[in-house]
Amino acid sequence: MATLAVPNKPEALESQELLTRVQTDRSCRQTVLIYYTSAVFWLLLGSVLAILASLKMHIPGFLADWEWLTFGRVRPAHLNSMIYGWAVMAAIGTLLWLQARMGRVRLPLPLLLPVSGLVWNVGVAYGMIAILIGYSSSTEWLEFPVPVLGFFGFCLVLIIYATLVMMMRRKVHHTYVSQWYIYGGVLWFPFLYVSALILTQAPHINGTVRAIANWWFAHNVLGLWLTPIGLASAYYFIPKVTGRPVHSYHLSLLGFWTLALFYNWAGTHHLVGGPIPAWVITVGIVGSMMMFIPVTTVAINHHMTMLGQFHHLRTSPTLRFVVFGAMSYTLVSFHGSLAALRSFSEVAHFTHHTIAHSHLGVYCFFTMMMFGAMYYIFPRILRREWSSAPLIKVHFWTTAIGSIVYVVGLGWAGWVQGSMMNNPDIPFMDVVKYTIPWLESRSVAGTLMSVGHFVFAYLVWRMLRGDGADQQGPTLLTTARSLRKQRERKARARERAREVA
Template identity: 50%
Template sequence: MTPAEIPLTPPPFTAAVATSPEDEVTRGDVEQVERALIDASTRVPVLMFYTSAVVWLLIGTLLAGLTSFKMHMPDLLGGVSFLTWGRIRPAHMNAMVFGWASMVGIGTSIWLMARLSRTTLRHPLLLVAGAAFWNLGVLLGLGGILAGDSTGYQWLEFPPYAALVLFVAYSLVVSWAVLMFRFRRGGHIYITQWYLLGAFLWFPWLYGATQIMLFVVPVQGVMQAAVNWWFVNNLLFLWFGAIGLGTAYYMIPKVIGRPVYSYHLAAIGFWTYAFFASWTGMQRLVDGPFPAWMITASIAASILTIIPVATVGLNHHMTMRGHFGLMRYSPTLRFTVFGAIAYTVFSLVGIVLSLRSVARYVQFTQASVAYSHLG
């Protein structure tokens, strides 16, 4: 499907087709019952993902605190091999990336996809099984890292046996997401569904291609660093970023009770985001022993991400115009708007850090770490 085929007008309001007040109330009641049934069907798997995510958040936070203490007191627990800085730091990052952020993103995506597809979730226990396998994969991965079985690649430190379990878990999840979209009711495809479907398809491409190029048929020499940074940058953009933007496109209009300002801007933002973000990553290796065109292409792509950043930011701002006061009463709106602003700041900082004149001075400093954490 091309951008021209995306519906460029918002779906009509129910009130517009009602013939009488009685019909309007009846239709509203039906829609309310429909949403309640959909929410009930997704409750168990979504809560499973959310609860697990919170547990991993707590574990990751404890590991982060210990990592910070060891930066100031290197001898702290120095005699315990599995609590050395070189093991707990990657364990902390992977707990946050795959335990906390990924699981809460998957849980949100399941609920949103069911809502927007207007279909109940069939056989939810299979998604619960997917969540259980995902937890098992994260547990095995963290155990492997702490035991010294790390691969040594950033955000890919999980040993191969843990990555295999994650693949099984993700297969269960993405199958149900695609099936929900396949059997959706109504012909309108909301922009949130585009971002969520993109994220569900981009993640196995990123993770699978990287696993193959680093562990199955490994590339040689410095190209391993190039593959690693391509994965890290695109995981931020095409996995976490896509889920976050899709969620914002749903939450903001839903809470304030008005449609998205422009479907044209939404379509432009999605397609430019998908194209330019996938070329980024190599800008983290400025002045490294790589072909100049690879670095330059990533820098150019990073700069051009200003297009989706500007279109998405403008769309959100114009949708919110005149309704910013509602943030005082809605925690959901406050978190969503803050996340949208953080995405804009993160993207702009990334553009600045990708410039050669800046990267030469900051790429080996804590600025790169801060940038990743901001994302």
């Protein structure tokens, strides 16, 4: 910062911060760009695999002669592409940028972190190929073969290091709530991954304990990795875009520590009725119900921050996606807590209802949150603008409508499917036949969402190519109405200025 003479005025301090902001964004450019563009690539691949898997559900003969494209391989390939390719890479890009921004520090390891992005890609590609040619470990959410840990481990060590360094070097003594979440998530995820890999695949462990370890992991990937990063983004972007402080520090504190304490224990509700001693399941159910505490606090905190600021949703692409994500978070968490109960699980377990629920979590909450973050971060690190507001709108509405159709349709179908399955007088084939129209609706919804993904990828492509570099001011979703209001506001301001003069 010594390169620049800052005028010694009251606004000097602020200028300092603006200067830091520019330097921070610049330091993040390569790393975040590599993680983000790779994430978008895996998102597209995952979407194609998703459509394939969805079609195979109601057209079983579709591409059936190719063993590597059989349903049982395409489905885990879709999941892993979306989780380890899209979600995790988008999360890492976001958390590094947020951490640098909030600590007012530059991103450390300017050489190794971009390399880690490439290494992570190699790891995901290796795992995806392994699944498609038949070397899946057949453990849900942990299908990648063990050697992938080498690639992921290398990257995670660097990311932990970078996060710790940024935490130590931070220029602001006060730690903002988003920083706790990121810090927690970065420490939790590697621990989860390594211990779950050992407990599900090492010899001499009871097969059922493997199931518990499996769901302890799979649930915590969502709760202790994607949720913290998603919430950190919401806690950052909502006040950032609206310009208001977060409603309550106390609620943030309560929300974070109860999440840390209770989410850990929720995983075994996936095994209700399974070959697990009663107490393990009971503890899981109580852990899930206790999630009402952090979720209610976060919901109140976000809502009270947004109060009176909802007009920003008309114009800001970031806020639109982030608020959609934050509302989905509340919904998916309340639903998840109730779904853990034995009486609910008796019907909904083993059905498409669970699939709808997981998409409500990973898609409507996390993915939408990451879209919002990307709409904010891309222009900052590249210093260019999004080239088309109408395309952003197309992206929002296709993904929003698609995911709502997906979740509502499949959630309903799954509930009826479960009720029918629990009636032994209905032949099993009738249950299958009932679900088919809903599976077809899922294909339609999935296609709609994928259209949105391709539009988004096209926008990113145009941004990388340099379109929008000559644009002044952010690309906002200006509607005719908000434009008129904006004009009125300006006229009033001019009026006032003239009066003062």
